[in-house]
Amino acid sequence: MEDEKGVLRVIPLGGLGEIGLNMMVFEYEDSIIVVDCGLMFPEDYMLGIDFVIPDISYLIENKEKVKGFFITHGHEDHTGALPFVLKEVNAPVYGTALTLGLIEAKLREHGMLADTVFEMVRPRDKVATGPFEVEFLRVSHSIVDGCSLAITTPAGVVIHTGDFKIDQTPVDGEVIDYARFSEYGESGVLALFSDSTNVEKAGYTLSEKEIGANIEEILRSATGRVILATFASHIHRMQQVFDACVRCKRKVILNGRSMVNNVEIAMRLGYLNAPDGLIVDMKQLKNLGKDKSLLLTTGSQGEPMSALTRMAMNNHKQIKVEEGDTVILSSKLIPGNEKAITAMMNHLYRRGATVIYEKVSEIHVSGHASQEELKIMLNMTKPKFFVPVHGEYRHLVLHSRLAQGVGIPAENIIVAEDGDVLEISSDSAEKTGTVDSGRVLVDGKGLGDTGDMVLKDRRHLARDGMVIALLSLNEKTGELIYGPDIITRGFAFKDESPELLDGARTLVVKTLDELNSETKSEQLEVEKEIKRTLRKFFNRTIERRPVILPLVIEI
Amino acid sequence: MEDEKGVLRVIPLGGLGEIGLNMMVFEYEDSIIVVDCGLMFPEDYMLGIDFVIPDISYLIENKEKVKGFFITHGHEDHTGALPFVLKEVNAPVYGTALTLGLIEAKLREHGMLADTVFEMVRPRDKVATGPFEVEFLRVSHSIVDGCSLAITTPAGVVIHTGDFKIDQTPVDGEVIDYARFSEYGESGVLALFSDSTNVEKAGYTLSEKEIGANIEEILRSATGRVILATFASHIHRMQQVFDACVRCKRKVILNGRSMVNNVEIAMRLGYLNAPDGLIVDMKQLKNLGKDKSLLLTTGSQGEPMSALTRMAMNNHKQIKVEEGDTVILSSKLIPGNEKAITAMMNHLYRRGATVIYEKVSEIHVSGHASQEELKIMLNMTKPKFFVPVHGEYRHLVLHSRLAQGVGIPAENIIVAEDGDVLEISSDSAEKTGTVDSGRVLVDGKGLGDTGDMVLKDRRHLARDGMVIALLSLNEKTGELIYGPDIITRGFAFKDESPELLDGARTLVVKTLDELNSETKSEQLEVEKEIKRTLRKFFNRTIERRPVILPLVIEI
DSSP states (O other), X not given: OOXXXXXXXXXXXXXXXXXXXXXXXXXXXXXXXXXXXXXXXXXXXXXXXXXEEEOOHHHHHTGGGEEEEEOSOSOHHHHTTHHHHHHHSOOOEEEOHHHHHHHHHHHHHTTOSTTOOEEEOOTTOEEEETTEEEEEEEOBOSSTTOEEEEEEETTEEEEEOOSOBOOSSOTTSOOOOHHHHHHHHHHOEEEEEEEOTTTTSOSOOOOHHHHHHHHHHHHHHOOSOEEEEOOTTOHHHHHHHHHHHHHHTOEEEEESHHHHHHHHHHHHTTXXXXXXXXXXXXXXXXXXXXXXXXXXXXXXXXXXXXHHHHHHTTOOSSOOOOTTOEEEEOSOOOTTOHHHHHHHHHHHHHTTOEEEOTTTSSOOOOSSOOHHHHHHHHHHHOEEEEEEESBOHHHHHHHHHHHHHTTOOGGGBOOOOTTEEEEEXXXXXXXXXXXXXXXXXXXXXXXXXXXXXXXXXXXXXXXXXXXEEEEEEOTTTOOEEEEEEEEEESSOOTTTOHHHXXXXXXXXXXXXXXXXXXXXXXXXXXXXXXXXXXXXXXXXXXXXXXXXXXXXXXX | OOOTTOOEEXXXXXXXXXXXOOEEEEEETTEXXXXXXXXXXXXXXXXXXXXXXEOOHHHHHTGGGEEEEEOSOSOHHHHTTHHHHHHHSOOOEEEXXXXXXXXXXXXXXXXXXXXXXXXXXXXXXXXXXXXXXXXEEEOBOSSTTOEEEEEEETTEEEEEOOSOBOOSSOTTSOOOOHHHHHHHHHHOEEEEEEEOTTTTSOSOOOOHHHHHHHHHHHHHHOOXXXXXXXXXXXXXXXXXXXXXXXXXXXXXXXXXXXXXXXXXXXXXXTSOOOOTTSEEOGGGGGGSOGGGEEEEESOTTOOTTSHHHHXXXXXXXXXXXXXXXXXXXXXXXXXXXXXXXXXXXHHHHHTTOEEEXXXXXXXXXXXXXXXXXHHHHHHHHOEEEEEEESBOHHHHHHHHHHHHHTTOOGGGBOOOOTTEEEEEETTEEEXXXXXXXXXXXXXXXXXXXXXXXHHHHHHHHHHHOEEEEEEEEOTTTOOEEEEEEEEEESSOOTTXXXXXXXXXXXXXXXXXXXXXXXXXXXXXXXXXXXHHHHHHHHHHHHOOOOEEEEEEEEO
């Protein structure tokens, strides 16, 4: 499939087959650039895991090829793996000012700031590195300063949208760069890689500005204190809250570490504007009339230790939620968090507050393109080949069908998954193999040392708890010299179920009595027998299957 | 607050402060009737729990007063605790034919059929027991044969709606009994207890019939096989699927134990009609053209062992999902199940199927009244006092506000929770105390023997796993005669982290060396020291907090 222009190899390492964890490798001969480097938050079954990053074995094997990391925007599902990946593969990080500002703050926490080279760009800036030229193109998203990337390679131009929507009335007036996308489309785009997150949504995504108007309306009619929770990276949402507070004569109090940090970064870089005196210290709260303050906070997902949850539980030192207060959750109810969020809402109602959230009022809007916007992207860029990115498998399939609807031939669309190797030349695009890929689970200080077996054990422990049978035998005679003790964790306690555990103990003694002395001298055999017996016993008596751990000491 | 008509005591034991677990006690002098007796499925944090039932201590203490259980409809959140509660408090069970049919099937599984007295009623039937007269009133819901209860007591008439919606075009033509509700309203209702589940939804709930039309439209355009998953209790949904299949000339194959059982019960009782030959055996599937069959199945919630999940994973013996097949999830995505459901959907797309579900098409509708229907109920019955039921705390508060909007004075509304005692007389209604209440967690064959400590342990085990330090000391000398062995479950394994576990082992030896012989002779003290040391060690080295279990045998 080689032709005179050569072959571009594209390898998704994350984000194709899941939401989050976005990372894609573009390789031409001996040069690689990496687009995004994200994490994802763990699935329910990943017990005790803090977050998940992509398996980057392929990058490590080819680290001398890597020319740079090109980051489309500052969300953690596009940046969050950098502190781990840069340790293994150090290369310059390219991005716009706010994107880099947020990454710098994160790397500082990890003590890695000094070792990293940052290259700041503005939209329409072009970066040349190796055989690649990368142009950053303005798009709208739920964080400011988001960009698509137009990557010119010897094989042709490919466009990676990053996360985007097409907002006709963005808060900062910076509309998507129709001109440059269209110019690339006119001169010929070899392949488009486009965001599939919202492909199930018909029509257009609402403009961020409409949310601002709705929030202002709520502020105008609120007579008590207002607490507004949103994502700490949503600078435009914050700007709209600030503007509404100026007009409604409320002071803003910031709460939550990431909220305070991000406001500082965004104001310093000029992405967020507040008149002097608008933002006041928490200490001033008690001096302000009830209808003269707004608390802007994190904790919209009902995180157990967040300030908002503590307020809801009436357990916050400085802020007491009272009858007549209004709490606005200006954020998405992320699947998996509903129970925590609704529990928090119920507690806020107990305090006498009214809670306004996306199900009952238009106070949040997605940052991703709906079907009609996805069609605009396809029609502007007119790619020869199309690869849907950022989505679970069904999103990729549905985006493929949508692209066929606007005229991309089915045979020119590749539904790829993490680890697939795509080879794209001027006249063909195909999957030609795979590389190692997958998810690395990170917990505590460890990086990826939590394996499948450990998780399986945790799930088993979580379901039915554990029973230990502890005893000691004389190594020679097989005589029982200690125990058996029956010890439980996460299983019926002795105080509560004395007969059950006594029954188990008696059964272990009986099992030992029935073993011949030869078997008794084999510690492993004794443990196997005890395990088998107890498993049957608990299954029969109470239909449960705890982890059974016989501990036999031969002395 | 006594007057000549006496006082009705009303005690919610479940369903006020949560969705599910519905149960309410009505007590007048020495007589009690119980309305509904439901379970709920466990919350995420209740690891290993199968389901949850209400604490019925109050009923047990007063069991000689209990005249009967009045069941509004056959859903498990209104019936599922009966097998447990009837063992403690045996009294007749009143309900309509389908309601009792489903309860009988469940009691048969528990071997309790012979001991239970059933009293079948039809809508508008009146049951007199003790000082109560209970009339069953037709309503619409997502199961057929649902009723509200109008309970005439010496203190006045109270109405408990059960679960309801007001469907103007119900599938069986049986519209809500406007006449009787209104007659009660005219002659005077002392108190209304009304379903709050959907109080956050504006407007009206869609008619079940519209769903039937949408399903038929999908069948007409489907060229491959169709698999439709819904709740096994949703008889009207099944009827509409049957009717659509007759018109589209598809045979129906049933799948899933509860689906097969409930179809049998509903057809026997005349609630479900299928022409001869419509339902065929699974074996005939292979002889039918692809566009000539519909598989009606359970498993809409992505349950791991369900047939639909197995089909999605390409792991079902008889059915292979193929390119061009259509899977319809005609059901709610129950919060907490989204991840399992979307994972199943992704696998179905991998097989080449198209999945239609409530987010993308109107193929499911709620069985609960939205705001306008709730107002109709309030305006028809014109109660003096109002108590919102069936809902989390915020639903109850919002329903209270809605009732104020149609003219019920705030002081006549009681937002009560499980265990509150309400005393209602002709001129007052108030909370006068509480009784024991709460949730009993059921797993395996056990009833409520899983306590808070056990759950706490399971959560701890689930998060960070467990480390056991096993050793034996000479009782007299304190000399180490076995171990220490470091054993882990759900924590870094020896093979993977040899240095870490060796470090822990060395540390235990060092800790023992540093103890004086007096301390060493105290097994508990030794264990405490080891625990403290290891906890610090793992926290410092890898920032994790496994359950640490030192096991010291003194011989």
